[in-house]
Amino acid sequence: MVKSNISKKILFWYDNNKRILPWRKNTSKEQKLYFTFVSEFMLQQTQVSTVIPYFKRFVQKIPNFKKLSKTNDQTLMKLWEGLGYYSRARNLKKSAIMINGKFGGILPSNFEDLKSLPGVGDYTSTAIMAIAFNQKFIPLDGNVERILKRVLFLRSDGDISKENIQISKNFFGLSEKASDYAQAIMELGALVCRPTSPLCEKCPISMNCISYKRKDFFLIKKTKKNKIKYFEANIYINENKMLLVRNKKFNFLKNLLIFPMNEIDKSKFNSSAKVKTKIKISNIDMNIVINKNKIKSTNKGVILNRKNITSEVIPSFTKKLFRVASSNV
Numbered sequence: 001m002v003k004s005n006i007s008k009k010i011l012f013w014y015d016n017n018k019r020i021l022p023w024r025k026n027t028s029k030e031q032k033l034y035f036t037f038v039s040e041f042m043l044q045q046t047q048v049s050t051v052i053p054y055f056k057r058f059v060q061k062i063p064n065f066k067k068l069s070k071t072n073d074q075t076l077m078k079l080w081e082g083l084g085y086y087s088r089a090r091n092l093k094k095s096a097i098m099i100n101g102k103f104g105g106i107l108p109s110n111f112e113d114l115k116s117l118p119g120v121g122d123y124t125s126t127a128i129m130a131i132a133f134n135q136k137f138i139p140l141d142g143n144v145e146r147i148l149k150r151v152l153f154l155r156s157d158g159d160i161s162k163e164n165i166q167i168s169k170n171f172f173g174l175s176e177k178a179s180d181y182a183q184a185i186m187e188l189g190a191l192v193c194r195p196t197s198p199l200c201e202k203c204p205i206s207m208n209c210i211s212y213k214r215k216d217f218f219l220i221k222k223t224k225k226n227k228i229k230y231f232e233a234n235i236y237i238n239e240n241k242m243l244l245v246r247n248k249k250f251n252f253l254k255n256l257l258i259f260p261m262n263e264i265d266k267s268k269f270n271s272s273a274k275v276k277t278k279i280k281i282s283n284i285d286m287n288i289v290i291n292k293n294k295i296k297s298t299n300k301g302v303i304l305n306r307k308n309i310t311s312e313v314i315p316s317f318t319k320k321l322f323r324v325a326s327s328n329v
Ligand code: SF4
Pocket: 147, 150, 151, 192, 193, 194, 198, 199, 200, 203, 204, 205, 206, 207, 209, 210, 211, 212, 217
């Protein structure tokens, strides 16, 4: 009874407060499946406000799974340029190829088949089951986890373990309106139960919330350590030309254009007197020594004219390194 009250309160709030987002448009069933799939890939590790313009451009140019499966990599990467985590784009296309082949062009509607698609893990599969197929699943993203930590006042390491958070999802109960309910809980976390300064006076479940009763909203986080690595980057520039290589060497930014780089040890990094910078990329804290050189005829790689690089996909990482090199060396 209490749980159905909670779902009613949250759904009522959602009906009156949800954001208008391009992937929530009332469209055909086929388009809803495609929009949900693309948006869920884009939203992995990325905020809604960043995703919106990318999503609009993407679905305008590539409106369905069939077209996606046939889109060339250069066009795909260009549409993804700046969004980061480029493996998502590659997996999106691989998934479309599999949907067109193995699944007859239709997004599968069961958890295991969804999970067999490249780039679809437990979370994405759960989200698609709920949002696209109205099945009674509650996806556990950062927003949902934050609400649970607060309403149930989860504070110890055991409380916030993956297993306990999964069990704690029972707090929400389930709803026949599964698609709306999944989105409503995530929306409540994003708009009201914000990481800092939660807007409890606007919250439909404040009466069920232990943190609210205690006026203590502190969140315990699992400590996740980034890897610390050291690199030497060779920035080759001649007037308007620069030399980049297609990255086959490192696990980050695979097949994208980066400056030639080597991993070095900490002592070499510390003893270098050259310009240094720090860039964080996924879970790596990169410490980089910058060497600036002139391009020689013996250099191998892709030579780009800096004034005319719009046809190439240049990751933000490469642009940042270039800016540091230009302003400091
Ligand atoms: S009452 Fe406040 S802390 Fe509790 S769930 Fe709502 S917004 Fe979050």
